[in-house]
Amino acid sequence: MASITVTDASVRFPLYDAWSRSFKRRFARATVGQGLAAADGDKVYIEALSNITLAISAGDRVAVLGGNGSGKTSLLRVLGGMLAPTSGSVNIDGQSATILDTGFGFDPSASAYDTIVLRSILAGKSQPEIRSVIESIAAFSELNSELDSPIRNLTPGHIFRLGTGLAFFLGTDIVLYDEVFEAGSPDFVVKTKDHILSDFPDAGIVIVVERSRAILEDLCNKAIIIEKGRILDFDSFGSVMARHGPAYTI
Amino acid sequence: MLDSTMILIRFSAYGAWVDIRNHFGRTRLGTLWNALGLTALIAALGLFFGTILKNELAGYAAYLPFLTAGVLVWAFLSASINQSCSVFGTRAQTLRHTAQPFAAIPISTVMRNLIIFLQNTVLAVIIYGVVFGSFPVHLPAFITGAVLVAANVLWISALAALACIRFRDLPQLIAGTLNVAFFLTPILWQEHFLGRYAILADINPAYHLISLVRLPLLGGAPTALSWMVGLAMLGVGSAVTVIAYAQARQKIPYWL
Numbered sequence: 001m002a003s004i005t006v007t008d009a010s011v012r013f014p015l016y017d018a019w020s021r022s023f024k025r026r027f028a029r030a031t032v033g034q035g036l037a038a039a040d041g042d043k044v045y046i047e048a049l050s051n052i053t054l055a056i057s058a059g060d061r062v063a064v065l066g067g068n069g070s071g072k073t074s075l076l077r078v079l080g081g082m083l084a085p086t087s088g089s090v091n092i093d094g095q096s097a098t099i100l101d102t103g104f105g106f107d108p109s110a111s112a113y114d115t116i117v118l119r120s121i122l123a124g125k126s127q128p129e130i131r132s133v134i135e136s137i138a139a140f141s142e143l144n145s146e147l148d149s150p151i152r153n154l155t156p157g158h159i160f161r162l163g164t165g166l167a168f169f170l171g172t173d174i175v176l177y178d179e180v181f182e183a184g185s186p187d188f189v190v191k192t193k194d195h196i197l198s199d200f201p202d203a204g205i206v207i208v209v210e211r212s213r214a215i216l217e218d219l220c221n222k223a224i225i226i227e228k229g230r231i232l233d234f235d236s237f238g239s240v241m242a243r244h245g246p247a248y249t250i
Numbered sequence: 251m252l253d254s255t256m257i258l259i260r261f262s263a264y265g266a267w268v269d270i271r272n273h274f275g276r277t278r279l280g281t282l283w284n285a286l287g288l289t290a291l292i293a294a295l296g297l298f299f300g301t302i303l304k305n306e307l308a309g310y311a312a313y314l315p316f317l318t319a320g321v322l323v324w325a326f327l328s329a330s331i332n333q334s335c336s337v338f339g340t341r342a343q344t345l346r347h348t349a350q351p352f353a354a355i356p357i358s359t360v361m362r363n364l365i366i367f368l369q370n371t372v373l374a375v376i377i378y379g380v381v382f383g384s385f386p387v388h389l390p391a392f393i394t395g396a397v398l399v400a401a402n403v404l405w406i407s408a409l410a411a412l413a414c415i416r417f418r419d420l421p422q423l424i425a426g427t428l429n430v431a432f433f434l435t436p437i438l439w440q441e442h443f444l445g446r447y448a449i450l451a452d453i454n455p456a457y458h459l460i461s462l463v464r465l466p467l468l469g470g471a472p473t474a475l476s477w478m479v480g481l482a483m484l485g486v487g488s489a490v491t492v493i494a495y496a497q498a499r500q501k502i503p504y505w506l
Contacts, residue, residue, distance in 0.1 A: 013504060023417035077503075082349050084500035096349065105347035109272045118268070121261045122350055124253065150272075 001058035001203040002094030002173035004079050009088030011049040011074050011229075049085070050229045055223075058203040061196070063216045063237060064132035065209075065248035073178055075226060079207060080176050091107045094173030094205065095123065096165055105163070108152035112143060112162050114150060123170040137165035140195070142188075155172040156183035164192050174205045181208075181215050193218050213241070213249035262354045266361035285370045288325055292318050299438050313440075318374050319464040322439035326367035327403050327459065328428045330360045334407035335414040335421035342506040352502050353495055356411040360404045368396075371467070386402070386469030395462035395472055398480045402459055405487040412494055413486050415505045453481055 049071050056062055056079070066072045067161065077083035080096045095236075097119075108117055113121060116137055120130040141161035146154060154162070160183045167175040181189055196206055196219060210216055216223070216237070223240035225233040233240050241249070274280040296314045303313075334356040338345065341355060379385045414420045435456045436443075444450055451457045458479040462472045 016505075021416075021418040023413070023420045023423065027415065077346070082347065082350065086504075102414060105344060107268075107341070107344050110268050114264075114268045118261060119266060121257060124257055183277050 002205045004056040005091040006052050006054050007089045009052045009085035012045040012047050012086045015044040061206045061220045063208050063220040063223040070227050071229040076178050096174035097172040106151045113147040119166050133169050134170040141165035157162050160184045176207045178209045181210055211250050258351050262357035265358035284366050285373050286439045292321050317469040320460055321492040322370050326363050329411050330363045330403045330407045331494050333359050334411040335413050360407050364400050365468045366398040388466040391466035391471045395466055399459050401484050405491040409491045419494045
């Protein structure tokens with residue numbers, strides 16, 4: 001059963017300048033020592049997430065809402081296991097697939113077919129299982145000739161279909177969407193929602209960053225409001241919408 | 251652990267194959283372009299240095315195979331390391347948004363260059379056989395030497411990839427060092443030129459890595475010293491690399 005537990009997690013991105021990225025300067029400091037010592041104060045950080053604590057359980061379908069630059073994507077990267085917090089801890093039980101944005105997360109020069117094979121290998125699939133995954137994804141995502149195209153030649157809608165297919169057919173327990181539903185055609189968005197509601201494991205977790213209330217209402221049982229890297233609210237979807245809905249959804 | 255190692259190897263190998271297909275797929279000659287480029291280089295270097303050094307050499311028939319074998323191994327080594335220096339940077343967007351083993355990226359790079367190296371070596375051996383009528387390759391020594399060299403290139407490339415994503419002036423430093431090392435290593439010139447300064451070859455790790463493959467290709471066997479240097483480099487280097495990746499794994503996304 002999937003679960004995600006985040007305890008007092010913060011994410012600080014250092015803004016490296018040329019000096020900080022210099023091996024020559026670091027080497028000189030290590031050998032010369034005092035004369036070139038620099039205090040930590042000359043480093044600049046972006047505090048993307050601050051003291052985040054939350055627990056997401058098996059079966060949760062969580063909407064993540066927030067303004068631009070509020071930390072939604074950083075939160076998704078932490079919840080998906082792609083980014084370790086700089087302080088605090090995150091414990092992820094389950095296999096995650098991430099669809100962070102159309103085009104990101106895929107090698108643009110690889111074909112859709114090669115992307116499926118590579119992701120299947122990472123998921124530990126054998127050769128016969130990989131063939132089965134390819135057939136399942138092609139059928140669900142309605143991608144046929146598009147499978148041979150490089151990712152860079154696919155439309156955002158095709159990439160959404162590919163990413164969704166990968167998430168659903170690689171035995172993934174935790175699926176994360178980052179504002180990608182707008183790229184999907186209406187019929188495929190409905191198909192995706194139906195799959196999440198009926199065929200996606202009940203014990204799995206789905207986390208959606210999305211502004212469309214109509215999409216979220218169908219999918220989600222919980223909602224998180226995040227602003228300036230801090231969680232403002234985390235409760236049932238209905239309660240959070242009652243308090244904050246108009247400010248964060250359309 | 252065995253499962254995750256096998257996944258890493260399969261993922262890296264398929265990634266290397268995809269890279270080769272993407273890089274050479276729409277060209278008329280495919281990976282043979284790489285062989286053609288090296289052939290032109292070897293022909294030019296062989297003619298030039300074979301002529302100006304003719305009093306020191308036993309002749310073109312001895313010099314050209316020596317030069318060819320050295321250039322082939324150096325091309326594999328330098329391409330793997332130089333490409334690894336930029337590999338995390340060029341794939342930063344992909345790496346930020348997917349959970350995949352970071353080490354797979356430089357491993358793929360080395361595998362890709364290893365495939366091209368093996369292709370070029372087979373071609374060189376065939377050409378040598380056609381021209382000189384024999385194939386003097388000491389196959390068991392070549393295979394074991396090539397495996398040891400590839401393993402060393404692997405840890406060096408992986409460590410370079412990690413260091414270069416953190417320190418952005420390192421790629422230039424490494425490229426410059428490799429350029430200088432090419433001339434200081436017996437590739438264009440033979441080690442007997444050093445005379446009483448032969449120790450300068452003995453303390454050059456690149457010389458030993460090249461010898462592990464070059465000597466078997468020329469029908470000989472590497473020295474015990476070259477084996478010891480190769481194995482010692484592998485032991486120490488791979489341990490340092492594994493520790494570095496373990497320490498840096500959670501920091502890499504912040505360096506991208």
